[in-house]
Amino acid sequence: MDKYQAEIDRFREAFLGRRDKRIAIYGLGRRTMTLLPGIADFQVVGLLDRESSSRGKVLCGIPVISLEEAERAADLIVISADPTNYETIYRRIAHTRLPVFYATGERAALPQEDYRYDPLWGRTEEMLRREIEAHDTISFDFFDTLAMRRVLAPTDVFRLLARRLDADFDFAAVRQQAAADAARMSAAGEATLSDIYAALGRLQGLDDAACDALRETELALEYELCVPRKPVVSLLKQAQCTGKNVFILSDTYFTWQEMKPFLAKCGLEDMPHERVLLSAECGKSKESGALWQAFSSLHSSEKILHIGDSVHADETMPRPFGIDTWRIPSAPAMFSHSSLAMLPPQARSAEDSVRLGMLAARMFEDPFALHVAKGKPIIRTARDFGYLVFGGVVSRFLLWLRALAKARAWKRCLFFARDGYFLHSDFAKMQAFMGEAGSIESAYVPISRRLICLAAMQTEADFRRVAFFPYVGSFRQYLFSRFGVVLPDDAQESRQDEDVNAARDGGMLLARLAPYRDAIWAQAKKERKQYIAFLREKDLFPRAGDVVVDFAFYGTNQYEFQRLTGAALEGCYFSAALSEQNPYHGACVLHACFNDSHDPDGMRSPVKNKGAFLESFLTAPYGMIRAIDSDGALVTEMPKRNQIHFAVKEEANEGVMDFLREEFSLLGADGRAGTEAPLVGETYAAFLSQGAEVAPTVLDGFYFDNDMAGSREMPLEV
Numbered sequence: 001m002d003k004y005q006a007e008i009d010r011f012r013e014a015f016l017g018r019r020d021k022r023i024a025i026y027g028l029g030r031r032t033m034t035l036l037p038g039i040a041d042f043q044v045v046g047l048l049d050r051e052s053s054s055r056g057k058v059l060c061g062i063p064v065i066s067l068e069e070a071e072r073a074a075d076l077i078v079i080s081a082d083p084t085n086y087e088t089i090y091r092r093i094a095h096t097r098l099p100v101f102y103a104t105g106e107r108a109a110l111p112q113e114d115y116r117y118d119p120l121w122g123r124t125e126e127m128l129r130r131e132i133e134a135h136d137t138i139s140f141d142f143f144d145t146l147a148m149r150r151v152l153a154p155t156d157v158f159r160l161l162a163r164r165l166d167a168d169f170d171f172a173a174v175r176q177q178a179a180a181d182a183a184r185m186s187a188a189g190e191a192t193l194s195d196i197y198a199a200l201g202r203l204q205g206l207d208d209a210a211c212d213a214l215r216e217t218e219l220a221l222e223y224e225l226c227v228p229r230k231p232v233v234s235l236l237k238q239a240q241c242t243g244k245n246v247f248i249l250s251d252t253y254f255t256w257q258e259m260k261p262f263l264a265k266c267g268l269e270d271m272p273h274e275r276v277l278l279s280a281e282c283g284k285s286k287e288s289g290a291l292w293q294a295f296s297s298l299h300s301s302e303k304i305l306h307i308g309d310s311v312h313a314d315e316t317m318p319r320p321f322g323i324d325t326w327r328i329p330s331a332p333a334m335f336s337h338s339s340l341a342m343l344p345p346q347a348r349s350a351e352d353s354v355r356l357g358m359l360a361a362r363m364f365e366d367p368f369a370l371h372v373a374k375g376k377p378i379i380r381t382a383r384d385f386g387y388l389v390f391g392g393v394v395s396r397f398l399l400w401l402r403a404l405a406k407a408r409a410w411k412r413c414l415f416f417a418r419d420g421y422f423l424h425s426d427f428a429k430m431q432a433f434m435g436e437a438g439s440i441e442s443a444y445v446p447i448s449r450r451l452i453c454l455a456a457m458q459t460e461a462d463f464r465r466v467a468f469f470p471y472v473g474s475f476r477q478y479l480f481s482r483f484g485v486v487l488p489d490d491a492q493e494s495r496q497d498e499d500v501n502a503a504r505d506g507g508m509l510l511a512r513l514a515p516y517r518d519a520i521w522a523q524a525k526k527e528r529k530q531y532i533a534f535l536r537e538k539d540l541f542p543r544a545g546d547v548v549v550d551f552a553f554y555g556t557n558q559y560e561f562q563r564l565t566g567a568a569l570e571g572c573y574f575s576a577a578l579s580e581q582n583p584y585h586g587a588c589v590l591h592a593c594f595n596d597s598h599d600p601d602g603m604r605s606p607v608k609n610k611g612a613f614l615e616s617f618l619t620a621p622y623g624m625i626r627a628i629d630s631d632g633a634l635v636t637e638m639p640k641r642n643q644i645h646f647a648v649k650e651e652a653n654e655g656v657m658d659f660l661r662e663e664f665s666l667l668g669a670d671g672r673a674g675t676e677a678p679l680v681g682e683t684y685a686a687f688l689s690q691g692a693e694v695a696p697t698v699l700d701g702f703y704f705d706n707d708m709a710g711s712r713e714m715p716l717e718v
Contacts, residue, residue: 006581006601007031007103008038014105015042015078024048024074024098026089027081028059029714030470030706031103034503035080036060045073050092060504071098078103082704083609087689088717115375118337120329125231125368128307128326129238135324137299138239141286141308142250142259144330146232147266148365149225150666151357152332152344159350160666161221165214174203179253188283193218193253219258224665225357228266231366232307232328236268245302249295251279251286251313286313289320296321309333331364339376340691343683352679354666355392358659359683362387377692385698386652389687390617391659392680393574393607398427398660400593401549401572405440408570411545412441418620419551420444422653430660434669445540446634448625452560454483455528463520467513471502475512478502484523484627485516527627528564534628535565542567551618552611553577553602555588562587574614575602594681606685612716613688616702621646640713641703648701687718694718
């Protein structure tokens with residue numbers, strides 16, 4: 001029971017000064033069930049649950065009560081649940097007059113949500129369409145209005161380019177210095193990209209050929225990063241169809257020939273040259289006002305509307321020339337004014353910028369996307385949910401695994417079921433599109449705690465460990481689920497339908513199991529024999545160069561698998577308990593992707609603390625694997641809602657693969673994309689902490705269940 005003692009110890013330390021207070025605990029899950037026996041000296045007066053049908057039950061001698069009853073009987077409420085659900089639960093009871101704490105001791109609080117009142121969210125596409133109808137001449141800005149880059153700022157392009165070039169000088173700094181020099185040398189103050197690279201060549205002593213190659217590389221990267229903002233492009237085309245005089249005005253160092261591919265990418269390849277006014281060619285800019293003065297004089301008899309993102313260049317400067325304006329927020333601006341505003345300021349590298357830029361391109365292609373939910377992105381499809389929420393986490397993990405496997409010369413990754421169902425195929429696909437197909441083998445190993453613990457059970461200590469693993473349910477269910485022993489309807493066990501708590505009942509449970517021990521040991525021996533035969537037949541028995549891959553946390557399955565097979569294996573996990581408090585610390589070598597170096601047990605990891613969604617996502621289309629039968633077939637639990645709605649997860653995994661491919665395309669395969677990702681966990685957690693609204697059809701695919709610990713299913717909430 002050492003693995004649960006840490007939770008008890010943290011609770012006792014956090015609430016030591018409140019032992020004299022009457023406490024109501026919110027949550028009826030595993031954490032509460034293993035916590036209560038360890039805090040018997042605290043005054044726990046009631047349990048809370050969102051399901052009204054739970055009220056009136058008595059668990060561990062403590063009644064389940066309503067919030068109103070808690071307010072009469074208790075002095076405070078402690079939320080005991082997966083940290084993923086802390087804020088969701090608190091929002092549910094935030095109106096209570098009682099102080100509310102999380103099990104960590106932290107006082108529950110809701111974040112400020114001023115983003116809801118941003119005036120930009122009150123402006124709709126229909127309002128802009130009416131404005132267009134009321135004007136004769138319509139001009140559009142290009143970058144950040146008709147199109148956007150998949151980075152947070154234009155200067156991030158230079159940092160990303162520097163990463164690709166691996167130059168022997170500070171390319172990003174020199175590139176910006178060259179732009180300034182070229183502008184100063186230009187008679188009109190407007191330089192072209194060729195002018196800039198000529199200046200860069202002078203600064204670095206490069207010849208024309210080298211400068212031309214760098215310029216072409218930058219153009220190729222800009223094209224790759226560019227994505228259209230389709231709703232705005234659609235507005236431009238509608239204006240053309242209704243006979244409006246339509247122009248594009250852009251402050252840019254690109255020439256017409258360089259701009260043509262970008263226009264084509266947005267479906268605007270038919271836009272005539274004379275209707276695309278570029279500052280580098282005109283020698284006049286919007287920012288200075290000179291381009292606006294010239295443009296207004298050419299259309300002085302017309303009513304002009306300009307649509308762009310810059311407060312200064314697109315809104316302030318045109319107005320003195322009688323031009324009406326409509327500001328379209330850029331994708332980075334939408335990010336910074338949304339419910340996810342805490343993320344952009346934390347970007348510290350080109351990699352951070354690319355990842356957040358990828359998300360921005362997915363969320364904010366539509367500049368009106370934040371109108372409906374007043375500053376919150378709405379995730380309407382499972383594919384978008386996979387891309388936005390899981391993409392960064394899974395990508396980082398698989399790239400980290402690849403890099404570690406190469407460094408340690410591992411030859412085969414054994415992806416443990418069911419967490420490895422998607423991961424093993426995603427890992428193989430990732431290697432394929434990197435041009436490394438099969439360089440590291442990927443195998444899927446059917447396993448579960450129930451299967452491996454019973455198969456590896458050979459001593460009395462093993463038996464007790466299996467017997468006392470947390471489970472809440474009827475004795476009949478427990479005996480079958482845990483040991484495969486079926487109670488006949490006429491069994492002498494008179495309390496077979498009474499609930500048991502395996503983590504609490506101890507000696508009493510052993511006494512009730514005594515009549516069935518022969519059957520239990522016989523079942524364990526049979527399952528062990530059949531499982532070993534299966535592993536050998538499927539070439540899944542460990543061999544030199546194998547590594548275990550699992551989700552989290554203590555390495556229980558790895559430990560039992562090692563005992564069963566006699567192999568000494570290393571294991572790779574999203575997060576893991578790496579300290580000596582882990583009872584398997586000495587027997588298992590564990591590696592964790594998302595543990596901080598100062599946090600060996602990953603307690604501060606957002607990926608661990610919001611792990612319920614990942615755990616629900618990383619499953620298979622069938623129920624928990626109970627055993628292998630005599631024919632070598634999987635024996636599984638009945639499908640639950642995670643399986644009934646498995647199509648949602650399959651679609652979400654397509655979104656994960658979209659993210660993987662895009663990230664590889666932009667950041668390459670050198671491993672840095674996987675190991676230098678401080679924002680990946682924070683971004684994942686932000687989406688799941690009221691950072692977005694998720695369509696019910698998507699959330700229907702995500703439940704928490706654990707057949708090893710009981711039969712209860714809980715829908716997950718954002």
